[in-house]
Amino acid sequence: xxxxxxxxxxxxxxxxxxxGGAAGGSSGSVMPAPQRMARKKRFLKDLLYSDTVSGYVFxxxxxxGFLAFTILPMxxxxxxxxxxxxxxxxxxxVGLENYIRMFTRDPRVIRSITVTLxxxxxxxxxxxxxxxxxxxxxxxxxxxxxxxRAIYYLPSLxxxxxxxxxxxxxxxxxxxxxxxxxxxxxxxxIAWLGDPNYAIYVLVLLTVWQFGSSMVIFAAGLKxxxxxxxEAAQIDGATLVQQFFYITLPCLSPVILFNxxxxxxxxxxxxxxxFIITNGGPMDSTLFYALYLYHNAFxxxxxxxxxxxxxxxxxxxxxTTALIxxxxxxxxxxxxxxxx
Amino acid sequence: MRRFLCAALALVxxxxxxxxxxxxxxxxLRIMWWGSQTRHDxxxxxxxxxxxxxxxxxxxxxxxxxxxxxxxxxLIAANDPPDLMQLGGNFPTYIDHIEFLNPYIxxxxxxxxxxxxxxxxxxxxxxxIVGLSSGTNAPAVAYDPELFAKAGVPEPTFNWTWEEFEExxxxxxxxxxxxxxxxxxxxxxxxLTTVVAQYDTGESLFLEPYxxxxxxxxxxxxxxxxxxxxxxxxxxxxxxxxxxxxxxxxEGNPLVRGEAAMAYVFSNQFVALSEAAGRPLKLVxxxxxxxxGPLALSIMSSQMFSIAKASRNKExxxxxxxxxxxDVNANLILQGERGVPIMRHVRDALAPLLxxxxxxxxxxLDRLGQEAATQIVLDSPVQTQIRDVYIRLAEEVVFNRTxxxxxxxxxxxxxxxxxxxxxxx
Numbered sequence: 001x002x003x004x005x006x007x008x009x010x011x012x013x014x015x016x017x018x019x020g021g022a023a024g025g026s027s028g029s030v031m032p033a034p035q036r037m038a039r040k041k042r043f044l045k046d047l048l049y050s051d052t053v054s055g056y057v058f059x060x061x062x063x064x065g066f067l068a069f070t071i072l073p074m075x076x077x078x079x080x081x082x083x084x085x086x087x088x089x090x091x092x093x094v095g096l097e098n099y100i101r102m103f104t105r106d107p108r109v110i111r112s113i114t115v116t117l118x119x120x121x122x123x124x125x126x127x128x129x130x131x132x133x134x135x136x137x138x139x140x141x142x143x144x145x146x147x148x149r150a151i152y153y154l155p156s157l158x159x160x161x162x163x164x165x166x167x168x169x170x171x172x173x174x175x176x177x178x179x180x181x182x183x184x185x186x187x188x189x190i191a192w193l194g195d196p197n198y199a200i201y202v203l204v205l206l207t208v209w210q211f212g213s214s215m216v217i218f219a220a221g222l223k224x225x226x227x228x229x230x231e232a233a234q235i236d237g238a239t240l241v242q243q244f245f246y247i248t249l250p251c252l253s254p255v256i257l258f259n260x261x262x263x264x265x266x267x268x269x270x271x272x273x274x275f276i277i278t279n280g281g282p283m284d285s286t287l288f289y290a291l292y293l294y295h296n297a298f299x300x301x302x303x304x305x306x307x308x309x310x311x312x313x314x315x316x317x318x319x320t321t322a323l324i325x326x327x328x329x330x331x332x333x334x335x336x337x338x339x340x
Numbered sequence: 341m342r343r344f345l346c347a348a349l350a351l352v353x354x355x356x357x358x359x360x361x362x363x364x365x366x367x368x369l370r371i372m373w374w375g376s377q378t379r380h381d382x383x384x385x386x387x388x389x390x391x392x393x394x395x396x397x398x399x400x401x402x403x404x405x406x407x408x409x410x411x412x413x414x415l416i417a418a419n420d421p422p423d424l425m426q427l428g429g430n431f432p433t434y435i436d437h438i439e440f441l442n443p444y445i446x447x448x449x450x451x452x453x454x455x456x457x458x459x460x461x462x463x464x465x466x467x468x469i470v471g472l473s474s475g476t477n478a479p480a481v482a483y484d485p486e487l488f489a490k491a492g493v494p495e496p497t498f499n500w501t502w503e504e505f506e507e508x509x510x511x512x513x514x515x516x517x518x519x520x521x522x523x524x525x526x527x528x529x530x531x532l533t534t535v536v537a538q539y540d541t542g543e544s545l546f547l548e549p550y551x552x553x554x555x556x557x558x559x560x561x562x563x564x565x566x567x568x569x570x571x572x573x574x575x576x577x578x579x580x581x582x583x584x585x586x587x588x589x590x591e592g593n594p595l596v597r598g599e600a601a602m603a604y605v606f607s608n609q610f611v612a613l614s615e616a617a618g619r620p621l622k623l624v625x626x627x628x629x630x631x632x633g634p635l636a637l638s639i640m641s642s643q644m645f646s647i648a649k650a651s652r653n654k655e656x657x658x659x660x661x662x663x664x665x666x667d668v669n670a671n672l673i674l675q676g677e678r679g680v681p682i683m684r685h686v687r688d689a690l691a692p693l694l695x696x697x698x699x700x701x702x703x704x705l706d707r708l709g710q711e712a713a714t715q716i717v718l719d720s721p722v723q724t725q726i727r728d729v730y731i732r733l734a735e736e737v738v739f740n741r742t743x744x745x746x747x748x749x750x751x752x753x754x755x756x757x758x759x760x761x762x763x764x765x
Contacts, residue, residue, distance in 0.1 A: 087417045194582020282581040283735040301721040
């Protein structure tokens, strides 16, 4: 490296140098050419080596990607949500028509919202509760804990993949493993995926089964709770159940909030499972919102309508998340806020 | 260190720009199709043959049907379609992006001297030739003669009726405990489009050929059809929704495993079906309403390669289409996997090599040709939407949530809603 590399100058001094330079520049507008050149050069150097600029430069790949692949498509999707756009012909402006049609003339939208809300309400508490239970069991000192934790995490690794959905479909097929077990016990086989009453629970079960990532987050949260709390409670004669409800749960509540929100958002967006296992059927009993959106976009070629649906989905997720946050004042306990 | 990083970054940027430049120079033909692994393998070998012969390189892309359509839509929306795209009855959707073949046939780049006008008609719309059929096919019922014999049911004939069909399915289920027929709700809908026309009143489910309006007055046609579906389902001779959901491909058809005696297929699927079953199967036409009434089936183009209007290499693309449908060696590799070839000399060259299953397809199409029209059959996204309405209503009927009459009424209402909205814009 060259001696006197300006980057080695601390931000404070370089800032001072820069402001000094600026002051000098303003005093005389007539300046000999070489001096001007030198100033320009120094300005460029300062700019290049200033901490903010290099910060932006290094963040540029993300910023560019975010603008090009998230923000711009979002703006465009907002525009086409007010149009009739059939992909192979240019969009035609229709104003609020798509939004009005969703709630007045398309019963399948209402149906898909109902199905999705039901799915979220059933699967998210079950999944979060289950993850908490397993995480709690696995934080107790015992042999092979990390082994079990890895085992329980496995289903999440293959998570939203197509493969696991296909496996699930085979398991619950008319002549699948699950029905074979049922018949072995002398029970009647059930048409799991063909019965509008059962199909959604097959999907709920798959979601709950993939509790691994929430479990790992819970496990980390549980380790943060100081042992001294439990010791103090034990000395006071608290039972295990009391310890769980009066120490573990309150201390863990921020982590529960986090998991709840993440899982709710994922639940609203669920697509792969329904797409592969049931494709929305039977009788639209598993027609998740995201799936119906996909049908509109790629099967019916109604891009404008699908975009409008996407914006309503964003709104629904935003509202639900806001509601959960609002309610969190009542049940989430932050140690840092204690005594304030 | 910093300088090195900067240089490296610049280099990466430069390199990423390179392929673009290279692409503009080489200009290989971009070609896309959907299909099975067999089709991919055979088509790729034919592309190599063409490259060897002419030096024209390819940039092939191939998918399953759904992914293919999604990808094609994106490319079309970006005004960057491949030079050659495989299309089926769904081509009207893309009609604005298709280069018609008429001039290439007139100036002799594409040779159609060995085929009949009726086979050109299946890919011609309003006088414009949108492609040349890579193979013809027709809907059919595949059945297992052995299972029919075992159940003591006479084998179906070309003139059988829906009543005979229902009796056969019920008898087979009663005697053997298996499904009379295997099909999906999607198939059921396409059959309905045929059934309405069989009443011979000049009506049809859709107004042909564009299928952008309903063309029947009496809801009884749909209601009667749904009633039959319900009777057969209740008896256990017809697949339940759960069983239907499990029929995803030809190989997974219950007929293959001997769990059904009949199946609804397209004739070009019959080879794969027979191979998977490993025992002799036969083809017969769909049943009809009256013994002496019309069948209302048509022989159609299973698919074709069309040239994109935006292509910068249309002549090379046209030369490939000529090679693809006329070259005997290429077709010896393709082996009519896309359907029965439309060129006489290609059919003759393939004839001695046909398997028993392929011969059955030829026999079937020959027989069908005596009374079926070779006709252009069009498909559109709005039909997909109406199909989904039908699927939902049929399921409601099967689950006893509604009556066939009520479902037929609602079908008309919802279908007309969708069509009206489609027409408005």
